[in-house]
Amino acid sequence: MGSKGLDFKHKEVINITDAKRLGFVQDVTADLNSGTITSIIVPGSSKLFSVFASSNDIVIPWEKIKCIGDDVILVEI
16 A cells, blocks of 8 residues: 555545444654654544544554545544
8 A cells, every 4th residue: 555645635534344434534644764654644533543633533553444445545443
């Protein structure tokens, strides 16, 4: 999955474990040394995986991303 951070903006994120729509990608975090994306951030009311974002944002680690399509990102959380 070699995508650039800007390619993630405006993609909807869906959790494949319960088919819930989590929202749209707001931001990404990256490892500055390697230049790789480490997680995506979706605004939401859940505190699931909240580390670097505000208390309402959902931070989804890169390892949880299962598929990236043209309009949708499928995650398993």
